[in-house]
Amino acid sequence: MKKMDTKALKKYAVRVRKHIIDEVYNASSGHPGGSLSCTDILTVLYFAEMRVDPKQPLWEDRDRFVLSKGHCSPALYGVLAEKGFFPKEDLLTFRKADSYLEGHPSMRNVPGVDMSTGSLGQGISAAVGMAMAGKLDNKDYRVYAILGDGELQEGEVWEASMAAAHYKLDNLAVFLDYNGLQIDGKITDVLSPEPVADKFKAFGWNVLKTDGHDIEKILEALKQAKDCKGKPTIIIAKTIKGKGVSYMENQAGWHGSAPNKEQRDQAMAELDKVLAELEVE
Amino acid sequence: MGIAEGNMMAVAAGMASCGKIAFASTFAVFAAGRAFEQIRNSICYPNLNVKVCATHAGLSVGEDGASHQAIEDIAVMRVLPNMTVISPADAVETKFAVKAAIEHEGPVYLRLGRLSVPVIYNESSYKFELGKGIELAEGNDAAIIATGLMVNAALEAKALLQQEGINARVIDIHTIKPIDVDMIVKAARETGAIVTAEEHNIIGGLGSAVAEVLSENYPVPLVRVGVQDKFGKSGKPDKLLEMYGLTASDIVKSTKAVLKKKAGKL
Ligand SMILES: Cc1ncc(C[n+]2csc(CCOP(=O)(O)OP(=O)(O)O)c2C)c(N)n1
Ligand SMILES: [Mg+2]
Numbered sequence: 001m002k003k004m005d006t007k008a009l010k011k012y013a014v015r016v017r018k019h020i021i022d023e024v025y026n027a028s029s030g031h032p033g034g035s036l037s038c039t040d041i042l043t044v045l046y047f048a049e050m051r052v053d054p055k056q057p058l059w060e061d062r063d064r065f066v067l068s069k070g071h072c073s074p075a076l077y078g079v080l081a082e083k084g085f086f087p088k089e090d091l092l093t094f095r096k097a098d099s100y101l102e103g104h105p106s107m108r109n110v111p112g113v114d115m116s117t118g119s120l121g122q123g124i125s126a127a128v129g130m131a132m133a134g135k136l137d138n139k140d141y142r143v144y145a146i147l148g149d150g151e152l153q154e155g156e157v158w159e160a161s162m163a164a165a166h167y168k169l170d171n172l173a174v175f176l177d178y179n180g181l182q183i184d185g186k187i188t189d190v191l192s193p194e195p196v197a198d199k200f201k202a203f204g205w206n207v208l209k210t211d212g213h214d215i216e217k218i219l220e221a222l223k224q225a226k227d228c229k230g231k232p233t234i235i236i237a238k239t240i241k242g243k244g245v246s247y248m249e250n251q252a253g254w255h256g257s258a259p260n261k262e263q264r265d266q267a268m269a270e271l272d273k274v275l276a277e278l279e280v281e
Numbered sequence: 282m283g284i285a286e287g288n289m290m291a292v293a294a295g296m297a298s299c300g301k302i303a304f305a306s307t308f309a310v311f312a313a314g315r316a317f318e319q320i321r322n323s324i325c326y327p328n329l330n331v332k333v334c335a336t337h338a339g340l341s342v343g344e345d346g347a348s349h350q351a352i353e354d355i356a357v358m359r360v361l362p363n364m365t366v367i368s369p370a371d372a373v374e375t376k377f378a379v380k381a382a383i384e385h386e387g388p389v390y391l392r393l394g395r396l397s398v399p400v401i402y403n404e405s406s407y408k409f410e411l412g413k414g415i416e417l418a419e420g421n422d423a424a425i426i427a428t429g430l431m432v433n434a435a436l437e438a439k440a441l442l443q444q445e446g447i448n449a450r451v452i453d454i455h456t457i458k459p460i461d462v463d464m465i466v467k468a469a470r471e472t473g474a475i476v477t478a479e480e481h482n483i484i485g486g487l488g489s490a491v492a493e494v495l496s497e498n499y500p501v502p503l504v505r506v507g508v509q510d511k512f513g514k515s516g517k518p519d520k521l522l523e524m525y526g527l528t529a530s531d532i533v534k535s536t537k538a539v540l541k542k543k544a545g546k547l
Contacts, residue, residue, distance in 0.1 A: 104347075
């Protein structure tokens with residue numbers, strides 16, 4: 001796979017953000033906040049890191065990806081469409097009764113989706129299973145996942161974490177989308193999972209920290225994850241919920257609500273401006 | 282309690298063991314599904330006073346899709362010893378059901394939807410009796426036994442059938458467990474044909490509970506309206522109810538089908 005330059009990746013990320021806004025706007029429902037916060041991570045994974053082939057979505061040697069915070073399907077679908085797994089026009093059918101683009105990712109319906117998710121806490125367990133299968137089969141594929149920080153409140157996350165370290169799953173790299181917010185406010189007000197890094201360290205993981213909106217830093221973290229042997233890696237990525245759309249940034253209210261026409265147009269204008277700036281740079 | 286349904290249920294059990302009436306609420310999928318075994322072993326087995334308020338039940342959750350649409354919760358909750366299962370039809374019935382749940386000593390599963398539905402009952406005259414169905418409309422050709430948002434669809438179906446000269450009785454079963462055996466047997470005896478309607482898999486829910494009552498007490502032809510053993514999907518609630526055969530016209534069709542069975546033509 002040929003490496004992509006940072007600027008090209010940044011442009012992809014903006015296009016994905018535009019898809020997110022349009023998907024949620026067209027569906028009049030969905031989760032823009034957390035989708036925008038994990039967009040840069042997903043873009044780097046699919047365009048600069050993972051070994052995948054849109055022409056063979058079920059290729060058995062492909063790297064696997066699990067969106068454990070499945071409600072952020074708009075971001076995953078946006079990236080998969082940009083990558084060529086299915087037509088971009090289909091994104092506008094998101095969440096509609098005659099569409100295959102289910103509200104939460106469905107591996108039986110959507111090309112490129114490796115695991116059905118939506119019930120928080122379960123995706124990371126499935127990623128552990130994929131990494132274990134890779135080891136059992138002596139395959140060199142890697143497994144990636146994105147966890148929500150509110151999702152850390154599910155006990156299953158910690159059961160999965162114990163298992164991943166126990167089985168020395170160094171073929172597993174999990175991003176924590178550390179945006180500080182869940183549906184109803186700050187994670188530290190609802191049920192604090194802190195200290196997060198210390199917990200993962202104590203559970204036997206290789207713990208890295210990065211800026212989840214800095215393409216180069218995400219790439220660097222992924223390289224370090226690959227270099228670490230004998231342990232799974234968690235990349236704690238500091239992010240901003242709603243990143244890229246001014247009025248959505250850091251607003252828990254945009255967790256699961258759709259913009260109206262005016263808000264949609266404003267978001268598009270803001271994102272188009274960023275895209276135009278990237279063109280001239 | 283955070284996003285930690287299993288923990289929440291057993292915490293509720295602990296509070297109840299210290300004399301509290303504990304209300305634990307989450308999506309029906311995560312209550313009856315994720316926390317099933319906590320409900321079984323920490324709430325129902327010790328018979329603790331926990332009220333599980335399960336919201337977003339059924340297909341009418343809409344766009345969130347199959348992962349969030351509980352269509353099996355009545356089935357898994359009603360098989361638990363000590364559990365009472367309530368599935369109200371509208372806002373008034375829900376209000377009284379909550380009061381009844383508080384007055385009842387022991388575990389209660391209260392099944393609630395997300396979609397706003399028409400109000401059927403008049404608050405000033407409404408009376409909720411745990412374990413007793415409500416005969417909403419008279420009729421002796423067939424009886425439509427419904428629960429939850431399908432009660433309103435049953436009333437609409439009754440009006441449509443009336444236009445064709447078919448007189449259907451309508452019964453609201455708000456308490457699925459313990460079920461009102463007397464009212465169901467009476468309906469079977471007096472009409473000789475039963476249709477059940479629920480926003481749930483036809484396996485294990487109201488239709489099954491009614492079938493159990495009929496086959497042991499007074500077997501008559503039965504047709505079950507409900508989700509035909511498949512997962513839901515994303516879409517607008519009304520569109521989904523239509524796609525999955527959960528509308529008044531589906532109840533009309535099923536009533537005609539059960540009348541054919543009753544006449545020995547099927
Ligand atoms: C088991 C489970 N419980 C509850 C929900 C409902 N739910 C969907 S998103 C969400 C909040 C998630 O917060 P976080 O993990 O921080 O996600 P992000 O901020 O990245 O959107 C909740 C509670 C769910 N999907 N699964
Ligand atoms: Mg969050």
